[in-house]
Amino acid sequence: MTDADPVRLYRTVRLIRRFEQRAVELVHGGQIVGGIHPYLGQEGIAAGVCAALGVDDVLAGTHRGHGHVLARGADPARMLAELCGRLTGLNAGRGGSMHAADFSIGVLGANAIVGASGAIITGAVWARRRQGHDTVGVSFFGDGAVNEGMLLEAFNLAALWRVPVLFVCENNGYATTMPVAGAVAGSIAGRAAAFGIRAVEVDGQDPEAVRDASVAAVGRMRAGGGPELIEARTYRFDAHHTFEHAVRLDYRPPDEVSRGRARDPVRIQGERLPDAERAAVDAEVEATLDAAVRFALDSPEPDPADALTYLYASGLTARAGGG
Amino acid sequence: MPRLSYRRALTRALADELARDETVFLLGEDVQVGASLVTTGLAKRFGTERVRDTPLSEQAFTSFATGAALAGLRPVIEFQIPSLLFLVFEQIVNHAHKFPLMTGGQCSVPVTYLVPGSGSRTGWAGQHSDHPYSLFAHVGVVTVVPATPADAYGLLVTAIRHDDPVVVFAPAGAMDVRDDVADLEPVPLGRGRVHRFGDDVTVVAIGHLVHDALAVAEELAGQVSVEVFDPRTLYPFDIDGLTESVARTGRLVVLDDGNRSCGIAAEIIASVVERIRLLAPPRRVTRPDGAVLPFAPALDRAVQPSREQLATAIHLTMKDSS
Numbered sequence A: 001m002t003d004a005d006p007v008r009l010y011r012t013v014r015l016i017r018r019f020e021q022r023a024v025e026l027v028h029g030g031q032i033v034g035g036i037h038p039y040l041g042q043e044g045i046a047a048g049v050c051a052a053l054g055v056d057d058v059l060a061g062t063h064r065g066h067g068h069v070l071a072r073g074a075d076p077a078r079m080l081a082e083l084c085g086r087l088t089g090l091n092a093g094r095g096g097s098m099h100a101a102d103f104s105i106g107v108l109g110a111n112a113i114v115g116a117s118g119a120i121i122t123g124a125v126w127a128r129r130r131q132g133h134d135t136v137g138v139s140f141f142g143d144g145a146v147n148e149g150m151l152l153e154a155f156n157l158a159a160l161w162r163v164p165v166l167f168v169c170e171n172n173g174y175a176t177t178m179p180v181a182g183a184v185a186g187s188i189a190g191r192a193a194a195f196g197i198r199a200v201e202v203d204g205q206d207p208e209a210v211r212d213a214s215v216a217a218v219g220r221m222r223a224g225g226g227p228e229l230i231e232a233r234t235y236r237f238d239a240h241h242t243f244e245h246a247v248r249l250d251y252r253p254p255d256e257v258s259r260g261r262a263r264d265p266v267r268i269q270g271e272r273l274p275d276a277e278r279a280a281v282d283a284e285v286e287a288t289l290d291a292a293v294r295f296a297l298d299s300p301e302p303d304p305a306d307a308l309t310y311l312y313a314s315g316l317t318a319r320a321g322g323g
Numbered sequence B: 001m002p003r004l005s006y007r008r009a010l011t012r013a014l015a016d017e018l019a020r021d022e023t024v025f026l027l028g029e030d031v032q033v034g035a036s037l038v039t040t041g042l043a044k045r046f047g048t049e050r051v052r053d054t055p056l057s058e059q060a061f062t063s064f065a066t067g068a069a070l071a072g073l074r075p076v077i078e079f080q081i082p083s084l085l086f087l088v089f090e091q092i093v094n095h096a097h098k099f100p101l102m103t104g105g106q107c108s109v110p111v112t113y114l115v116p117g118s119g120s121r122t123g124w125a126g127q128h129s130d131h132p133y134s135l136f137a138h139v140g141v142v143t144v145v146p147a148t149p150a151d152a153y154g155l156l157v158t159a160i161r162h163d164d165p166v167v168v169f170a171p172a173g174a175m176d177v178r179d180d181v182a183d184l185e186p187v188p189l190g191r192g193r194v195h196r197f198g199d200d201v202t203v204v205a206i207g208h209l210v211h212d213a214l215a216v217a218e219e220l221a222g223q224v225s226v227e228v229f230d231p232r233t234l235y236p237f238d239i240d241g242l243t244e245s246v247a248r249t250g251r252l253v254v255l256d257d258g259n260r261s262c263g264i265a266a267e268i269i270a271s272v273v274e275r276i277r278l279l280a281p282p283r284r285v286t287r288p289d290g291a292v293l294p295f296a297p298a299l300d301r302a303v304q305p306s307r308e309q310l311a312t313a314i315h316l317t318m319k320d321s322s
């Protein structure tokens, strides 16, 4: 199940990198409204973790969620169409950047409420195992989420009921502008320890290190171990959200930013490939994304008359709002 | 005919659905022992895997249920206190309710939130006595408030089988109601019920207040002919059924155990007067604005809608149109 191929791992981080760069361009060009939370700099985490998963597994992500969805194998064209609010998007244009989901591959959605995914994934994994699947789950969240009560409640529930959930904390040092030191008493790993959850810290900028830690954790979880936590130390290369491109917020010292950007997961993984092989992957990714952009921009927009389609799975219809 | 209490009707509904459908499971605080006296015996019959005691982690177990529902199960959560719904409003509204639309129809979230003993339990004071059904109707979560044992059974069964989240309020004031019940069957959502026919005024009463409305109607018989309409489901609301009733009587009074401002009574009145002209201005009897139920029994009662207030409202409505 595990994917140990360094080329595929490189392709994933490269795909996410270039996807995000193109998405930022589309934000600036006005084709993506509302902006995005770029995953730039953190690609190695989604790629490394998802390389440890099998087909029966499920994950839920965050507001900074494009990487998780792509690393799990969603179609970049339909993902981009979703960001552009098109009918062909993963969510038929109803979710956008912060809610992209693909249930067909176990992506139960990016989730824009910080700290929310842990309990949802715990329930989903428990339910799938009850139905006979050998499912493990991943809950991605940022350093900001470790101060949310509902996530800590989820730690307790998952540990208590021994639900195999890999809690992946992407510690990029900041929750928006709040540094970890200003928000986290104790430590992130210490929170896991309090619930008897095994925790490891890994270099989130090294995709293979993340993959190896994830493979080990998933192996223990499948063997009947309870949930585990990986704290992946990382750095976000770009803004918290693209709105920062217009309003400069002063919270990260420039030398810290350049030090952070120096450890680039795409370059680190790329250097593990022969030049020719890397160039071939780059070209293939470029072609894939060229096609994705064309697909997204050529796709139809949803009909305003259908604005509340899907509100109720039961088929209940809502009263219209007009006079 | 067998007599069945409201509380036992809920137990029966849970047992029947657990027996009928393997994907149904129950979770909550102290449900195995059955501290609410609703889940009594279920753990023994269905096992502790399917009747699960949870730690006191309402937010986590509410979203746990959402996740389980996304993965194909039909969880039923029992909440010990109506006010706990405030704690999990986020989990229900932001996640369970929004997932189908946000994902473009990729999923459904069939969770039932059961609140046995909603509203005042006399003597339980400010943090145990809320009746926040209007909040759920406002956000568009299916909301039912059964008044009778048969409807408690039928609506809980329907809620569990329904493919979207449903909140079931079982008012404390109705839990000990007993009724002759011939046969128990599912009750459709969004269908009201006329408990008593009348010619002069339609009283819409919610949950346990249906029984108060019926008592007042009986008291006033001979002076005013009162029709008692029980919507049973607050969202979606049976506006067609109510309009048909008010079109006959021409007058409308709503009896609602929620707070006044933005409460369901306001919505019911607005929905009727948008459609038809009344003979007199409509009236509502509710809790006051922003009510917090005080402890002392006389104060607790003073804040809840009363039979006297209803009788007065009916008389005033009759006077206004004469």
Ligand SMILES: Cc1ncc(C[n+]2csc(CCOP(=O)(O)OP(=O)(O)O)c2C)c(N)n1
Pocket: A063, A064, A112, A113, A114, A115, A141, A142, A143, A144, A145, A172, A174, A175, A176, A240
């Ligand atoms: C519960 C909640 N509080 C606040 C916000 C607003 N918000 C969105 S992202 C964010 C920062 C999150 O930081 P972190 O968890 O570290 O993730 P990162 O953005 O660094 O990836 C905040 C405060 C939110 N979406 N949800």
Ligand SMILES: [Mg+2]
Pocket: A142, A143, A144, A170, A171, A172, A173, A174, A175, A176
């Ligand atoms: Mg962060």
